[in-house]
Amino acid sequence: MDVSTQSHLKTLRDLLTYRLAELRAEVHAAKLARQAASFEASAEVVDRKDEAAGRESAAIDAAQEQRDRDELEEVVAALHRLDVGSYGDCASCGEPIALPRLLVQPSALRCAACQTLREHAAAAARAV
Numbered sequence: 643m644d645v646s647t648q649s650h651l652k653t654l655r656d657l658l659t660y661r662l663a664e665l666r667a668e669v670h671a672a673k674l675a676r677q678a679a680s681f682e683a684s685a686e687v688v689d690r691k692d693e694a695a696g697r698e699s700a701a702i703d704a705a706q707e708q709r710d711r712d713e714l715e716e717v718v719a720a721l722h723r724l725d726v727g728s729y730g731d732c733a734s735c736g737e738p739i740a741l742p743r744l745l746v747q748p749s750a751l752r753c754a755a756c757q758t759l760r761e762h763a764a765a766a767a768r769a770v
């Protein structure tokens with residue numbers, strides 16, 4: 643990790659800590675919403691149209707919640723890397739991740755080049 647990144651570590655840690663609190667709140671709110679929805683569903687008879695709309699929005703909520711959970715894990719992992727001193731090094735090539743990339747996505751695990759390669763490989767694997 644280079645010196646300019648080093649001097650930004652506190653900012654990055656603040657960003658990650660803030661995002662962590664935000665994600666925890668979102669995941670918690672989603673859990674409460676799910677409990678409220680299942681309570682409502684058991685408490686009243688809904689007509690079929692409402693039921694279909696309800697299932698659709700529940701699926702969207704579940705996808706959003708999963709994304710939040712995934713990001714939460716990434717943020718926790720990034721904070722751990724900060725603690726052990728491996729933060730900011732690309733997990734694939736070991737080179738320092740560019741600071742602008744870290745400021746946009748503090749939980750980034752790879753440099754832009756390795757991430758792009760990885761996404762292309764994943765897309766190619768899906769296409770087969």
Ligand SMILES: [Zn+2]
Nearest residue numbers: 732735753756
């Ligand atoms: Zn890399």
